[in-house]
Amino acid sequence: MTIQTIALADCQVKLQHNPQVWSPFSATEILQVLKAQGYLDNLQHSHVLDFGTGSGILGIALGLAGAASITLSDYCEIAVAIAAQNAKHNGLEQIEVIHSDRFTQVQRQDYDLILCNPPVQPWLYTDLTDQSHRQRVEAWNEAGADGRLVLDSLLLEAMNHLKVGGRLITATSSRHGYAKTQHLLDVYWGQWREIYAVEQPIVPDYHGPYLKSWQAMQAQDLDLRVYQKDEQGRPFAFYHQAGVPELITLENETPTRWQQGNTGWQTITIDGQNTKTLTEVDLNRLLQAQQESCWYYMYYIVEAIKT
Incomplete structure (x- = not known):
């Protein structure tokens, strides 16, 4: 003992x-x-x-x-x-x-x-x-x-x-x-x-085996369980929803869902209307951070x- x-x-x-x-x-x-x-x-x-x-x-x-x-x-x-x-x-x-x-x-x-x-x-x-x-x-x-x-x-x-x-x-x-x-x-x-x-x-x-489960849950409710951070410390998370690349960003505690389409990454409103397009500069910045940042909770x- x-x-x-x-x-x-x-x-x-x-x-x-x-x-x-x-x-x-x-x-x-x-x-x-x-x-x-x-x-x-x-x-x-x-x-x-x-x-x-x-x-x-x-x-x-x-x-x-x-x-x-x-x-x-x-x-x-x-x-x-x-x-x-x-x-x-x-x-x-x-x-x-x-x-x-x-x-x-x-x-x-x-x-x-x-x-x-x-x-x-x-x-x-x-x-x-x-x-x-x-x-x-x-x-x-x-x-x-x-x-x-x-x-x-x-x-x-x-x-x-x-x-x-x-x-x-x-x-x-x-x-x-x-x-x-x-x-x-x-x-x-x-x-x-x-x-x-x-x-x-x-x-x-330790956490790695659970990562996909948390990502799937936050894809459903936009409640960021795990995330990466950009160069300014802002949380984001890339994931796939039904095979479609998506992204959640968090600004002032408000989550935004982005979906990749034929014309780039866009936010989608409840009625299905595109409201905003992610600029190429912002996308490249996030893709770079994705490679460099670990995950957090x-x-x-x-x-x-x-x-």
């Missing part, structure tokens, strides 16, 4: 390593942000749910920071067992650990804080006939055909498990489709805000409050 110690948020978190449990390293960024912004202060009366806990790192860190009670929940049976062991490794005997498919086994309705670092990838390695047992650890970062299965459950149901004034804090990503995430937060929560946003590069060896942490 290998136990590693990670220095986080002014505490030392001991974690048992298991190759079948998703790596905790992306969760460390959440903890650093929460510490820097004061969310880990004055937790002595807070009851916390770490939703989709994995190794247990988020909940354990908040337990060490003084939270009144911690619940760890996950769909992966191995993760639940490891999270329980990790709680003991850190001297936290009173933590509740739940094996649950999203909120199905979560009974409590008076949490002060629900934390989540949800999976984001669309299904690729997951055996859809046996989703509860996944041979590749990467598959535990997959959640539905669009990667939103856990995030949507969180945004639609977490409020039922919070007391009034309670907070949901979750990581999310442009890879989820951030326009839909914003829409759900507006409709179901109302009071929410970004507390952190950072651009991250796509890692070819945006990573966010958002806070929503039950009113």
